Amino acid sequence: MRYNVDLSRGSPTPALRAWNEVYNLVWIRSHGLRGTRVGVESFTNRYRSRDDANCFMVMWLRNLDRITKTLEETTQLNTLTFLDVGCGTGIPTLYAATRYEFADLRGFDFEAPLIEDARRNQEKFPKAGRRCTFDVGDASQLKLPKARYLLFLANPFGERVLEQFISNNLDILASTRSYIAMVNDHGIQNVMATSGVSLVHRNPTYNCSLLSVGDADG
Numbered sequence: 001m002r003y004n005v006d007l008s009r010g011s012p013t014p015a016l017r018a019w020n021e022v023y024n025l026v027w028i029r030s031h032g033l034r035g036t037r038v039g040v041e042s043f044t045n046r047y048r049s050r051d052d053a054n055c056f057m058v059m060w061l062r063n064l065d066r067i068t069k070t071l072e073e074t075t076q077l078n079t080l081t082f083l084d085v086g087c088g089t090g091i092p093t094l095y096a097a098t099r100y101e102f103a104d105l106r107g108f109d110f111e112a113p114l115i116e117d118a119r120r121n122q123e124k125f126p127k128a129g130r131r132c133t134f135d136v137g138d139a140s141q142l143k144l145p146k147a148r149y150l151l152f153l154a155n156p157f158g159e160r161v162l163e164q165f166i167s168n169n170l171d172i173l174a175s176t177r178s179y180i181a182m183v184n185d186h187g188i189q190n191v192m193a194t195s196g197v198s199l200v201h202r203n204p205t206y207n208c209s210l211l212s213v214g215d216a217d218g
């Protein structure tokens with residue numbers, strides 16, 4: 001299927017970049033969270049693939065708001081499990097838990113030290129943190145349990161693993177009419193070319209996309 005959408009890669013102005021980064025810093029510091037982990041030497045997967053685990057950074061939290069705003073116009077958040085794929089220190093999941101009424105919020109990452117940090121960060125949110133679960137898991141192997149998802153992909157890995165993860169779970173995603181959010185959406189063309197996947201909206205300044213699987217809003 002051909003889409004008449006702008007797939008060019010945008011680049012926010014320096015002022016916009018600074019604003020998004022300051023927003024992150026303020027939120028992370030005001031809650032006393034561990035953001036970017038320094039001890040990457042303790043990671044177990046860092047040499048596995050250049051594409052997959054060679055960088056760790058927290059996504060711009062305002063991009064989560066941008067995507068969720070579009071999603072709210074399309075469906076009810078309380079019908080969805082928010083799943084941060086490659087959740088790192090859990091900050092986007094915890095941010096979502098403080099602001100949005102998802103039915104359930106989960107995150108997984110293949111680096112156990114990051115999941116330990118995510119669980120420490122979770123303790124800073126006595127109420128919203130209770131709605132979140134963080135686990136160690138590898139996207140290239142994982143078969144998702146049945147739920148209606150918002151798969152939250154903040155550029156966690158390269159296109160090979162992305163394709164593997166989506167094709168391993170396509171049946172569940174389609175039968176539950178799930179959604180996929182891509183922040184910094186490298187590989188969007190391949191995802192859009194997957195059977196049953198349709199683009200709902202793309203923000204060409206921030207390279208953020210929302211896609212539905214299996215007639216999600218039908």
Ligand SMILES: C[S@@+](CC[C@H](N)C(=O)[O-])C[C@H]1O[C@@H](n2cnc3c(N)ncnc32)[C@H](O)[C@@H]1O
Pocket residue numbers: 052053055056057058059084085086087088089090091092108109110111114137138139140154155156157161
């Ligand atoms: C750019 S970081 C983003 C972290 C988090 N989403 C955030 O914005 O704070 C990408 C994360 O994906 C994880 N990752 C990479 N490949 C993975 C895989 N195959 N399975 C699970 N996690 C993976 C890395 O360990 C890293 O924490």
